Amino acid sequence: MEALESTMRREEEIIGHGTWYDKIAAEIIERERKLGRGLDVINVESGVAASGIPHIGSFSEVTRNYAVSLAIKEQGYETRFILFSDNKDGLRSVPAGMPDSLKKYLGFPVTDIPDPFGCHESYGDHMISLLIDAIEEAGIEYTLIKGSDAYAQGLLNEEIRILLENAKRVGQIVKEETGQEKYLEVLPYFPVCESCGRIYTTKAYKFLPDENKILYRCEGMEIKHKWIEGCGYEGEADYTKGEGKLAWKAGEFAARWRALEIKFEAYGKDIADSVRVNDRICREILGYEPPMHAQYEMFLDKGGRKISKSKGNVFTPQLWFKYGSPQSMILLTLKRFVGTRNVSVDDIPRYMDELDELEDIYFGRRKIGDPKERAKLMGLYKYCWFMNPPEKPSIHVPYNLLVSLARVAPEGSEYQFIADKLRRYGYLKNSLTADLRKRIAYALNWVRDFEEAAEATIELNEIERKAITELVEKLRSTEDPNIIQSSIFEIARANGIKPKRFFQTLYRILLGTPYGPRLGPYLIDMGRENAIRALTRSLTRQNT
RNA sequence: GGGCCCGUAGCUCAGUCAGGUAGAGCGCCGGGCUCUUAACCCGGGGGUCGGGGGUUCAAAUCCCUCCGGGCCCGCCA
Numbered sequence: 001m002e003a004l005e006s007t008m009r010r011e012e013e014i015i016g017h018g019t020w021y022d023k024i025a026a027e028i029i030e031r032e033r034k035l036g037r038g039l040d041v042i043n044v045e046s047g048v049a050a051s052g053i054p055h056i057g058s059f060s061e062v063t064r065n066y067a068v069s070l071a072i073k074e075q076g077y078e079t080r081f082i083l084f085s086d087n088k089d090g091l092r093s094v095p096a097g098m099p100d101s102l103k104k105y106l107g108f109p110v111t112d113i114p115d116p117f118g119c120h121e122s123y124g125d126h127m128i129s130l131l132i133d134a135i136e137e138a139g140i141e142y143t144l145i146k147g148s149d150a151y152a153q154g155l156l157n158e159e160i161r162i163l164l165e166n167a168k169r170v171g172q173i174v175k176e177e178t179g180q181e182k183y184l185e186v187l188p189y190f191p192v193c194e195s196c197g198r199i200y201t202t203k204a205y206k207f208l209p210d211e212n213k214i215l216y217r218c219e220g221m222e223i224k225h226k227w228i229e230g231c232g233y234e235g236e237a238d239y240t241k242g243e244g245k246l247a248w249k250a251g252e253f254a255a256r257w258r259a260l261e262i263k264f265e266a267y268g269k270d271i272a273d274s275v276r277v278n279d280r281i282c283r284e285i286l287g288y289e290p291p292m293h294a295q296y297e298m299f300l301d302k303g304g305r306k307i308s309k310s311k312g313n314v315f316t317p318q319l320w321f322k323y324g325s326p327q328s329m330i331l332l333t334l335k336r337f338v339g340t341r342n343v344s345v346d347d348i349p350r351y352m353d354e355l356d357e358l359e360d361i362y363f364g365r366r367k368i369g370d371p372k373e374r375a376k377l378m379g380l381y382k383y384c385w386f387m388n389p390p391e392k393p394s395i396h397v398p399y400n401l402l403v404s405l406a407r408v409a410p411e412g413s414e415y416q417f418i419a420d421k422l423r424r425y426g427y428l429k430n431s432l433t434a435d436l437r438k439r440i441a442y443a444l445n446w447v448r449d450f451e452e453a454a455e456a457t458i459e460l461n462e463i464e465r466k467a468i469t470e471l472v473e474k475l476r477s478t479e480d481p482n483i484i485q486s487s488i489f490e491i492a493r494a495n496g497i498k499p500k501r502f503f504q505t506l507y508r509i510l511l512g513t514p515y516g517p518r519l520g521p522y523l524i525d526m527g528r529e530n531a532i533r534a535l536t537r538s539l540t541r542q543n544t
Numbered sequence: 545g546g547g548c549c550c551g552u553a554g555c556u557c558a559g560u561c562a563g564g565u566a567g568a569g570c571g572c573c574g575g576g577c578u579c580u581u582a583a584c585c586c587g588g589g590g591g592u593c594g595g596g597g598g599u600u601c602a603a604a605u606c607c608c609u610c611c612g613g614g615c616c617c618g619c620c621a
Contacts, residue, residue, distance in 0.1 A: 020561065049621070074620055090621055179546090200620070225621050270616055297549060298616070305618075333584055338549080338561060350557090350569080372562070404582060421581080482579095489579050504581070517581040 015371060016074050018380025025071035028264050034287055037263075044069035045291070047253070047261040048331065050087040050124040050147075051110045052095045054131035055314045057299045058334035059138075062131070065298060066140050066267050067334055067383050074387070079435040081142050082260060084136075086243040087111040088147040090190075090199040091224045096314075107198035107221075111148040124148075128193070134317035138326040138514045139386050139493060144366060145260075151242030159255035159286055160239045161303035163188055164207040164214070166285045170250050173284065177277045178249070188250030191237030193218040199244065201230035204237075212240045249274045257291055266337075268295040296337050307453075309425045315343065322445045324348040325438065327384045328355050334383050344472075345450075349399035352442070355384060356396040368460055371491035394435045397427050402464035409519050410526035414444055417525055421517070426476050457530045464505055465539055471506075472535050475528055485520025509538045 009258040032039055048058055062083065069081040077185060088109045094102045098116065102123070110124035111241035120126040128146075135142065150156060155504040164187060165169055171183035182487045187204035191214055206215040220230035246252035253274065256262065267275050271294060282290040299315075320329045328351040334344065334382045343387025358381040360366040361374065368374035382389050403419070404522060409417045413433060418440050422428040428436070462470070492502035510531070523531040 014562090014586055018562090023562080029549075051621075086621075092620060184618090193604095221620080225619075268616090271621080272547070274621085295548080335558095338559090344558095353569090370564095376562090398583095403584070408581080425581095426584080486579065499579075507582085517583095519580085522581085 014375045015111065017382055018372060018375030019071070019334075019379040021071040021334075021378065021383060021385060022066040022074070024292075025075055025263070028068070028072060029075060029077060030100050031292055032263055037289075041080055041261075042072050042263045043080045043082060043261050045073070045084055045255075045256065045260065045265045046142075047084045047086060047265070047267075048128065048131060049089065050085050050093055050128045052127065053097070053314055053316060054127060054134065056320070056329075056333075057300075058131055059134055059317045059329070060299060061137065061266070061268065062135050062140065062142075062294075062369070063330050063333045064294075065264070066135075066142070066386070068264055068266065068294075070220075070383065070387055075175070075304045081261070083142040083144045084150075084256060084260075085124070085128045085144065086144045086248075087122070087128065088151060088199070089248075090223075091123070092200075097122075106226075107200050107223070108151065109148070109192060111146070111198050112192070112197060125382065125424065128414060129397065130228045130316070130318065134321070134326075136319065137317075138330055139388060142295055147245065148242065151239075151245055151255075154204065154240050154361055155244075156255045156259050157240050158248070159251075159259055161212075162286055163246065163255065163281070164239070165209065167207065170281055171286055173280050177280065178273050178467075180249075181394070183247070183250045187214060188247040189214055189237075189239065189244055191216045191244035191246060193233055194235045194243075195233035196231035198228065198230065201228055202244075204244075207374070208236070211236075212238050214239060214244065220391055234499075240513050242502075249277055251285070253278035253282045254288075254290065256285055257282055258286045258288035262291045264292050267293055268294055268298055270298060280346060294337065296514050299343055315345075319345065320348065323442050323450070324352050325355070325442075328352045329360070330384045330386075331355050331380070334380065348442075349403070349446075352399045352439075352517070355381075356394075358384070359393050359396070391543040395427060395433060395483060397439060398437075399443065402439055403446055406440065408441040408522065409444070412523075412527075412531070413525065431507050453467055460505070460538065463495050463497060466503075467491050467497060467502060468506075468509075468535055468539060470495075474533055475532050475535075478530060479524060481521040483520075484523055485518065487520055506535075512536055 005388070010463065029039065029044065032042065034117050038172060042284070044065050046062050048061060066081050069079045073080040088111060091105055091154075093106070102113070102116060105123070110127070111122050111543050112361060113123035115123055115126045116120065117126055120129055134526065145155075167187050169185070170188050171181075171185070173260050174183045174188075187207055190199050191202045191203045191204055192199045193202050193216075196218060198218065200221045201218050202216040203219045204214045204216045206480050207213075208215065217234040218230035221228055246255055257265070257278070275295075276295060277288040279293075282288050317326075317329060323345060328348065331354060332347070332351050356367070358377055361368055361377045363379040368377060397450070405418045405421050406414065417439065419428060419432050422436075432440070447526050469489065472490045474484065475490070488502065488506070489499045492499040503519065510522075510526075
C-alpha cells in the first residue's frame, strides 16, 4: 500500500522526459512566468570560442544548451537556439599544431586573421566551421550569430552605449565581484587599432557620446604572461560600426543577453566569475534580468595512448567520430552535468555499448521497473537523438566483439569476413545494414590506430619449426579450410605437440595473441599466400 | 585568496541533481564447450559507499564538519 502510493506519487512527478534538461526547462518557464516577460519565444544561447580548435568541451557546451532548448520545446513553448561565435576575440596564443606563422597575428581579432589552411575566409571562420560540422552531424538546429556581424550590424549598439555611459559603475561591479580594478580606469570596450589591426593592445580612455566614438591609444597588453606590443597609435573608434568589441568580463555577455533576449545559458566553471559579473551588470545597469544559468564542470583529457603524443591533437569531435557515432558522443556530454569528466578515446566503446542499452530500454526490449528511472533513461536516449530517434532498433553488436573481429579481419575483405562471422554468431541474418557498416568502420579505425599488431617474434624449438614447415607445405597443397583445420591437429599430434599449444603458437605468430578465430578458414581468409609468408617469416627470424 | 569537483568491489567507474533492498564492465575462482573464434553461457567470492555528526519511517544520495586527491578563477578570453 505504502509502496504503491509512493510509486504513484513518483510517477506523477515526472517532468517532460524525466531528465535534468526537462527539469531545467520547467524552471526556466516558471521563472519567466514570474518575471512576466512573456513566453512567446524562449531563447537559449551558447557562446563558443573561435580562437582555437573546437574540442569536446566546445561540443558539450553546445549539446547541453541545445538539449535545454529542446526540452523547452517539448513542453510546448517556442524556443530558439542561438550559437554565438566569439570571432571578434583576439588571438592570444598560437594553438598547438598550428603554423608558427600565426605568431605575427597575436592580438588580432580571429575574424581578421587569414585562414592558414586557405579554405575559409578567416582563421576564426575555419575554427568555427570545425564545430559547425560536428554539430550538424549531430543533428543540431541552430541560429548562428557571428560576433563580427553582430557588432558590424549594430545589434548591440544600445547596450554598448549604456555600458559606456555607465562605465564607472561597470568598473565598480567588476571590482566588487573579482577584485580587479582595471575597469575603474579603462572603458569596457576594446577598439581594433586602426593602424596595426590588434585589439587587446588598445586602451579606451574616453567616450564621446554625441559622436558614438571612443578614443584609444594602442599601448600593448600582457596576455598569458606575454607582452603584446602596441603600435602607439592614437585613434577613435565608432562602436556603431563594429570597430571594436566589449570586454568579455565587463559587460559583453550582459549586452548579448539583453539584445538577444536570452533566457537561459549554461556555462563552464572556467568562466564563472565573468558570468557573475555580467549577471550584475545586466540587472543593475542594463535593466534586464539575466538569463537563468547552469554551471557545468570541464572535460579533462586523460591523455595517453598514441593520440596526443604522435599527433599533438586535442580531443576533438572529429576524433570521436572516427571511432564512435555522434550519438555516443552526445551521450557522454548529456548523461551527467555535474562532476569533472576525464575522458579519453578509451571510453568510446563504453558509450557505444551504453547507447545500445538505452536503445533497448527505449524500444521496450529491456524492462526497467522504476517508472521514474525508465522515463529518465528513455528520455536520455531521445535527447541523444535530439528528439529524432530511429523508428526501429539497430543491430547491436558489442563494440569489443567488432574490435576483435576487426583485429583479425583479413586485409581487403574486412567487411565480408566480419559479416560472415556475425551471421554465424546470430547477430546478422541478411546483408550488412548501413548502420552496421559504420560500426565496422569504427572498429577497423580503432584497430588500425591503437592496436597495430606487431608481428611478434616467437621463440620456436626444433619440433615447432618442423611442424610449421609441414603446415606451410600443407597450405601450398590445398585451399580447403576443413582440411587445413584438421591438418593442424594432425601435424601437432604427429610431432608430439599438444594441439592447444600448437594453436597458441600459430596465433602468436599470425596475430600476436595466444588465441584467435578458427584457423583453417582464417588462413584462407587472410590469403593463402599471406599466411605462408607470415609462417615462413617466423622460421627465418629464428635464424638471425 | 575565492570557487568547484571527486573519494563506492582488486581495477575503471555508474548510481547522488527527483532519498526507497548497493550496481556494471574488466580481473579473479569454479563449471559448461574441448577437431577451438579470444567470444559466449552458468555459478562464486568480494564493498565500514573516505571519517564523524545531523535531518528522515528510510541516506551512497539531503545538511554540517573533518581528512585525502584534483580542477577552475585570481592576466585575457
